[in-house]
Amino acid sequence: MAPEISLSAETVFHLGFLPVTNSVILSVVTVFFFAIFAFVFHRRLALIPGKLQSFVEIIIESILNLMESVLGRRDLALRYLPLIATIFLFVWISNWFGLLPGVGSILVAGEHGGHAVHFPLFRAPAADLNFTVVLAMIAVIAINALGIIAVGFKRYSRRFFHPKNPILSFAGFLELVSEFVKIISFSFRLFGNVFAGEVLLTIIGFLVPLVLPLPFLFLELFVGFIQAFIFAMLTLVFVAMAVSEEPAH
Amino acid sequence: MDFESVKMLAIALVIAVGTIAPAISIGRIGSTSAEAMSRNPEASSKIQTAMILAIAFAEAVAIYALVVALILKFT
Numbered sequence: 001m002a003p004e005i006s007l008s009a010e011t012v013f014h015l016g017f018l019p020v021t022n023s024v025i026l027s028v029v030t031v032f033f034f035a036i037f038a039f040v041f042h043r044r045l046a047l048i049p050g051k052l053q054s055f056v057e058i059i060i061e062s063i064l065n066l067m068e069s070v071l072g073r074r075d076l077a078l079r080y081l082p083l084i085a086t087i088f089l090f091v092w093i094s095n096w097f098g099l100l101p102g103v104g105s106i107l108v109a110g111e112h113g114g115h116a117v118h119f120p121l122f123r124a125p126a127a128d129l130n131f132t133v134v135l136a137m138i139a140v141i142a143i144n145a146l147g148i149i150a151v152g153f154k155r156y157s158r159r160f161f162h163p164k165n166p167i168l169s170f171a172g173f174l175e176l177v178s179e180f181v182k183i184i185s186f187s188f189r190l191f192g193n194v195f196a197g198e199v200l201l202t203i204i205g206f207l208v209p210l211v212l213p214l215p216f217l218f219l220e221l222f223v224g225f226i227q228a229f230i231f232a233m234l235t236l237v238f239v240a241m242a243v244s245e246e247p248a249h
Numbered sequence: 250m251d252f253e254s255v256k257m258l259a260i261a262l263v264i265a266v267g268t269i270a271p272a273i274s275i276g277r278i279g280s281t282s283a284e285a286m287s288r289n290p291e292a293s294s295k296i297q298t299a300m301i302l303a304i305a306f307a308e309a310v311a312i313y314a315l316v317v318a319l320i321l322k323f324t
Contacts, residue, residue: 005323006323007319007320007323007324066298069295069298185309188309188312188313188316189305189308189309189312191316192309192312192313192315192316192319193312195316195319196312196315196319199319226301226305229301230301230302230305233298233301233302234302234305237302
């Protein structure tokens with residue numbers, strides 16, 4: 001029997017009128033992981049860091065250094081750290097949660113597309129287009145909002161609207177379209193990579209169950225990290241472009 | 250040809266043709282950044298960041314083809 005692969009996430013149960021899919025379950029697990037980690041970690045903060053605290057500090061410090069090299073100033077890096085680091089850590093950890101044993105192998109009986117099937121209880125959050133589109137919309141809205149806050153509404157709108165100059169107003173129209181294209185490219189890049197990884201692992205595990213999936217698992221660990229990095233890095237570059245004084249074009 | 254075989258051919262063509270240009274561009278990005286890094290080893294961390302970003306943009310095109318192929322295959 002060939003493995004079943006579904007493009008959309010399957011609904012496990014309904015919470016009132018809200019359908020809860022298997023992707024939602026794993027993303028909620030990721031959120032709880034971060035919340036509990038932050039709570040426990042906060043109580044154990046010490047002036048002389050232990051092993052765990054040093055590790056977390058290394059991660060935050062390297063994100064800050066990278067942001068400083070793009071934005072140019074330390075205070076700007078600190079100001080936009082919450083947005084960029086949240087996107088990076090959330091996508092990274094949720095991608096790696098999608099590779100844990102049990103994800104994709106624990107099946108539950110249910111209904112999908114009108115007929116009864118067995119489907120996984122957990123599914124990598126980014127393997128569902130809803131997750132990536134929402135994340136991309138948050139990123140693009142935040143980019144524009146931060147740009148408006150940094151340079152003011154009137155100056156920022158000059159990127160898109162030039163009532164007097166026809167050539168510049170056409171360029172501004174292209175800029176406006178590119179904001180919506182950003183949502184599509186952000187979301188499809190992440191979704192495509194993670195979903196393709198899921199399909200790859202399923203097919204390889206079906207063809208050769210022993211030993212051979214291991215290098216592909218390493219590849220997926222790498223892809224999960226690098227896609228989170230790229231998502232955060234692109235958001236950072238677009239934020240840097242939005243908050244700079246001069247229009248980019 | 251019946252519908253199923255045309256669909257299969259379309260899936261194979263989408264992913265085969267759709268990966269040509271990204272493959273060429275990723276190869277060029279890799280070779281030029283390796284050259285740049287060997288000419289100026291101090292700047293390799295900056296070049297590496299730019300290289301990964303550029304590769305991600307080029308790879309996105311292949312991923313779009315992959316998504317189209319997967320949608321054709323699994324719906």
